[in-house]
Amino acid sequence: MGIWQLLSVELLTAALGLGLLAVGLLMPGRERRGLAYVATAGLMGIAAVAWAMREAQGVVLNGYIIDPFGTYFKLLFLASAVLTCIASFDYIGRLPRGEGEFYALLVLATLGMMLVASAGELITLYLGLELMTISLCILVTYRKGDMKSAEAGLKYIILGALSSAVLLYGLSFIYGATGSTLLEDIGRVVAREGVKPLLGVGIIFVLAGFAFKMAAVPFHMWAPDVYEGAPTPITGFLSVASKAAGFAAFLRIFFGALPASHGLWAELIVALSVLSMVIGNLVAIPQKNIKRLLAYSSISQAGYLLLGVVAFSVLGVGAILYYSMIYVFANMAAFTAATAFFNEDGSDEIADFAGLARRSPLLAAVLLFSLLSLAGIPPLAGFVSKFYLFVAVIGQGYIWLALLAVLMSMVSVYYYLQVAKAMYFGEPPAGRAAVRVPLGMQVALVVCLAVLFFFGLYPTPLTGYAFNSAMVFLGQ
Amino acid sequence: MEGGASVAIFWLLAALTVGAAVAVVMLPNIVHSALYLVLTFIGVAGIYILLEAEFLAAVQVLIYAGGVAVLLIFGVMLTRRGHIRQSNPFNSYHVAAGVVSLALFILVVLALGRSPWHAFPGPWPEDTVGAVAEAFLGPYVLPFEVAAVLLLVGIVGAILLAREEKGEK
Numbered sequence: 001m002g003i004w005q006l007l008s009v010e011l012l013t014a015a016l017g018l019g020l021l022a023v024g025l026l027m028p029g030r031e032r033r034g035l036a037y038v039a040t041a042g043l044m045g046i047a048a049v050a051w052a053m054r055e056a057q058g059v060v061l062n063g064y065i066i067d068p069f070g071t072y073f074k075l076l077f078l079a080s081a082v083l084t085c086i087a088s089f090d091y092i093g094r095l096p097r098g099e100g101e102f103y104a105l106l107v108l109a110t111l112g113m114m115l116v117a118s119a120g121e122l123i124t125l126y127l128g129l130e131l132m133t134i135s136l137c138i139l140v141t142y143r144k145g146d147m148k149s150a151e152a153g154l155k156y157i158i159l160g161a162l163s164s165a166v167l168l169y170g171l172s173f174i175y176g177a178t179g180s181t182l183l184e185d186i187g188r189v190v191a192r193e194g195v196k197p198l199l200g201v202g203i204i205f206v207l208a209g210f211a212f213k214m215a216a217v218p219f220h221m222w223a224p225d226v227y228e229g230a231p232t233p234i235t236g237f238l239s240v241a242s243k244a245a246g247f248a249a250f251l252r253i254f255f256g257a258l259p260a261s262h263g264l265w266a267e268l269i270v271a272l273s274v275l276s277m278v279i280g281n282l283v284a285i286p287q288k289n290i291k292r293l294l295a296y297s298s299i300s301q302a303g304y305l306l307l308g309v310v311a312f313s314v315l316g317v318g319a320i321l322y323y324s325m326i327y328v329f330a331n332m333a334a335f336t337a338a339t340a341f342f343n344e345d346g347s348d349e350i351a352d353f354a355g356l357a358r359r360s361p362l363l364a365a366v367l368l369f370s371l372l373s374l375a376g377i378p379p380l381a382g383f384v385s386k387f388y389l390f391v392a393v394i395g396q397g398y399i400w401l402a403l404l405a406v407l408m409s410m411v412s413v414y415y416y417l418q419v420a421k422a423m424y425f426g427e428p429p430a431g432r433a434a435v436r437v438p439l440g441m442q443v444a445l446v447v448c449l450a451v452l453f454f455f456g457l458y459p460t461p462l463t464g465y466a467f468n469s470a471m472v473f474l475g476q
Numbered sequence: 477m478e479g480g481a482s483v484a485i486f487w488l489l490a491a492l493t494v495g496a497a498v499a500v501v502m503l504p505n506i507v508h509s510a511l512y513l514v515l516t517f518i519g520v521a522g523i524y525i526l527l528e529a530e531f532l533a534a535v536q537v538l539i540y541a542g543g544v545a546v547l548l549i550f551g552v553m554l555t556r557r558g559h560i561r562q563s564n565p566f567n568s569y570h571v572a573a574g575v576v577s578l579a580l581f582i583l584v585v586l587a588l589g590r591s592p593w594h595a596f597p598g599p600w601p602e603d604t605v606g607a608v609a610e611a612f613l614g615p616y617v618l619p620f621e622v623a624a625v626l627l628l629v630g631i632v633g634a635i636l637l638a639r640e641e642k643g644e645k
Contacts, residue, residue, distance in 0.1 A: 014625060021632065062615035098636055108629055115622060127622040134626060138633035153637075177591055198591035201584060 006058045006066045009050045009074055010114055016042040017107035024100015032099040036092075039103035040085040043110070047078040054465075057472075063120035063182045065252075069321075069473035072466065073117035073248045076325050080241040081110040083332040086444040087233035087339045094343075095142065102142065106237070109135035113241055117248040120256075122171045122181040125249060129167070129213070132245060133160045136238060140230040152229025159222040163212035170205025173198055183257035190260045200264055206253065207265055213246030215239075216302040217275040227295035232342055235291055236335030239298040240328045247305060247320060254309075255317065255474065262312060269309050270401065276303030277408045285415045289348050290338050293415065294331070297374060300412060301327060304389055307405060311392035314474055318467035319388035325462065326373070326381040326455060333370040333448035336441060337363045344435045350419055355428025360435035364423045366445045371416035373452045376409050381455035388463070486526055493519030506563040510548045517541040531605045 004011070016039070024035055050071055058066050084106060092102050112135060115128025137160060141153030175181055177199035178189040190199065211219040227235045254265065280300030287293040305327075308320035338348065340363055345352060357364035373382030386409065390402045437445070455462050496515035503509050517540040524533035552563075601607035612620045 018625075018628075021628075061618055064618055101632055101636055105629065105632070108625060111625070112622075121619075123616065124619045124622065127619045127626060131622060131626045131629065134633065135629050138629070138636060141637060144637075173587075176593070196591040197587040201587040 001056060001058055003060050005053075006056060006060050007064075009046060009053070009071075010111065010118075012042075012046045012049060013107060013111045013114060016046065017104050017111060020100060020107060021104035024104060027100065029097075033089075033093060035100050035103050036085060036089050039107060040082055043078055043082045043085065043107065047075060047082065050074050050078060059120065062124075063184060064124060065118055065120040067118075067472060068469040069251075070114075070118040070248070072321055072325075072469045073244060074114045076244055076328055077110050077113045077117070077241050079325075080237055080244075080328045080332055081106060083328070083336065083444055083448070084233045084237040086440050087236065087332070087336040088231070089440060090343050090438060091231060091233055091339050092142070095144075098142065102139065105135045105139055109139065109237075110241070113245040113248075116245045117252070119249070119252070120183045122175065122183070125253075126164075126168060126171060129245070129249065130164060132242065133164065136234070136242060139234045140226060140238070142231050142234065143229075146229070148229035149231070150229075152226040155222055156226045159212070163209050163219070166205050166212075167209025170202045170207075170209060173202030173205065177202060183253065187257035187260075190258055195261045195264055199261070203254075203258070203261055203264060204268070207250075207268060210246045210250045211272060214243050214250075214302045214305070215299050216272045216306060217279045217299060220276070220280070220299045220302075223299055224292050224295040227298070228289060228291045228348075232291065232335055232339040232348070235294070236332050236339075239294065239335070240324075240331050243298065243302060243305075244324045244328070247309075247324060250309070251317060251320070251473070255312070266310070266312070269306055270398075273303045273306035273310055274401070274404065276300060276306065277405060278303075281408045281411045281415075284412070287415070288350055290350050290353070290419065291348050293350065293419070294334060294338075297412065297416075298331065300408065301331075301374070303408075304386060304405060307389045307393045307401065310398060310401065311389075311396050313392060313395065314467065314470050315388070315395060316392040317473060318463070318470035319385070319392045321466035321469055322459075322463055323385035323389055325466070326385045326452070329448045329451045330370045330373040330380075330382055333366050333445055333452070334374070336445055336448070337367045337370070340437050340441055341435060345432070350422055352429075353419060353422045354426025356423040356426075356435070359428050359432060360437060362437060362442065362445065363435055366449055367423065368420050369449055369452060371419060372413075373456070375413045375416045377413070379453070379456045381452045381459065384456060384459045384463075482526065486523070489519050489522040489526065493523070504562055504564055505560060506552055507549060507560065509564050510545055510552065513548070514541045514545040517545065528600065529604055531608055 020035055020039055020042075023038075024032060027035070053066075054068060054071050054075070056066055056071065057068070060066065085103065088102065088106075092099055109132050112128045112131030112133075116125060116132065119125035119128055137153060137157045140156050141149055143149035171181075174186060177196050178186045180186055180189065195203075208219060212222075215223040227239065230238060254261070277300050280296050280298075280303055284293055284296035284300065287296060305320055305323055308316040308323065310316070311319070340360075341353065341356070342348060353367075356367075369380060373380035376382045376386040378384075386405075390405060393405075394402045493516050496512045496519060499512040500509045500516065503512065517536060521533040521536040521541070524530075524536060
């Protein structure tokens with residue numbers, strides 16, 4: 001396959017993003033609604049292209065790796081971007097301006113994530129990560145005039161810059177210790193000479209930078225405030241896609257290029273995982289705001305995903321791939337439902353969800369099942385994905401870790417069901433009409449539910465794809 | 477260049493860079509800090525020249541010392557309210573921050589001291605500008621283009637955030 005063909009997904013995404021930006025400037029204000037449809041259709045088209053080349057393998061130029069592992073993550077980013085677009089129609093349409101730029105930035109953030117997932121070279125990786133972070137920073141502050149959104153943007157940009165600086169410092173150490181920015185060469189040098197102290201410091205810095213993107217404890221402090229202040233669809237995008245990009249880059253560097261350094265960071269990952277699961281789940285319990293609740297739940301999900309890293313095996317990587325895809329649909333469904341509710345009532349407080357089941361059975365059902373999937377209740381897909389992660393760590397002898405994870409999942413059922421209790425047993429406030437859900441959103445929500453049920457009952461197609469990608473990735 | 481002289485110049489430049497950087501953090505007046513930042517940038521440019529990367533040094537002076545620092549001072553001028561003498565205050569964490577920074581510094585120095593270095597592989601390029609250009613538009617064309625998109629996103633974001641709403645004033 002030629003260069004153009006291998007790069008087609010990235011090139012199309014870049015063209016779509018830049019095209020939206022240009023067309024958005026030329027269009028008169030009222031017509032800009034159409035851009036949302038163009039963005040959604042375009043992203044779906046690109047997803048079809050990515051699906052067509054799911055088996056493609058090759059290296060472009062200086063270590064830009066196209067392989068099933070990277071393409072899996074690209075499909076994941078595209079799926080979450082499509083769902084974010086659909087969730088944004090009404091929410092962003094109500095803001096005074098900047099509709100055209102919103103979708104362009106969303107697409108370009110997706111492009112950044114794709115570059116991260118495929119980068120086999122440190123400079124490309126860093127620039128992809130920055131493209132993602134800067135685009136997301138702007139999207140987070142999109143509710144201009146709202147103090148919380150401004151605070152979220154400021155926190156995200158300062159802490160994001162700090163984490164980028166730490167990451168970059170770490171990358172410079174890795175370059176200094178190995179003499180190359182190409183992951184392939186770095187891997188070769190490390191396999192030959194072992195892990196030198198300088199490389200060790202570099203690895204720890206890089207680890208901290210990625211843990212920030214994944215929102216793993218103790219690098220999570222930005223997440224609740226930023227998630228609460230950002231526009232709700234962007235919160236969803238941030239929680240699924242930015243996290244997945246962090247994991248993609250982590251796996252690419254540490255599993256792909258530096259397996260020789262495993263002994264150095266294995267214990268660190270166990271600590272990150274335990275802290276994320278325990279603190280994320282326990283702090284989620286007293287939350288009153290649905291976005292803060294989902295923020296802490298997303299921190300705990302990072303802890304579960306890290307179990308796959310702890311396992312350090314094909315099963316572990318496959319479980320991470322499967323889990324993150326299911327997580328996209330569960331979390332995006334929850335955030336889309338929260339967006340629809342916010343569009344109607346203008347509130348994110350869980351107390352205001354009282355009686356939602358009577359005002360909109362669809363929203364209540366979607367929220368209930370997506371939260372149950374996040375908690376890992378059968379027959380939803382979240383159960384299967386957690387099951388694989390737990391099996392992967394038990395296979396490596398970490399039985400206590402799996403037990404802790406199961407225990408924490410039980411804790412999570414409690415706070416997820418608090419929301420369900422409000423929706424199904426609370427009294428709706430008097431005089432409130434039914435919640436109106438636009439058709440596009442209804443379709444997206446039903447598709448998410450269908451995915452959660454289908455892969456919960458019959459996970460083989462997706463697990464097969466995930467484990468194959470993991471096997472090709474680890475060369476086994 | 478003679479080995480001893482080169483080492484002496486390096487330490488001089490390093491002392492200048494680090495000293496100016498400390499002044500940036502410690503001075504109470506943010507305009508003074510910005511001016512010391514220019515000195516830091518020039519010190520780094522000197523180190524580039526020492527490494528025979530003249531083009532990089534020129535770019536460093538033009539963009540960082542010339543562009544970024546001046547923009548910074550303009551930004552301070554246009555946004556600053558209140559007294560300029562106390563415009564770069566410390567928060568209450570300076571002791572903790574000092575201890576953590578010192579620990580990190582010792583850790584990094586120890587790691588540096590215990591690791592052998594990789595010398596530059598292959599011969600020095602005769603023409604550094606040409607080599608940089610060939611790298612940008614050759615093997616590194618992908619990150620080069622991504623940087624272009626990244627800058628575009630930055631500009632769009634700055635306009636979006638800074639532009640006044642119609643109904644605002």
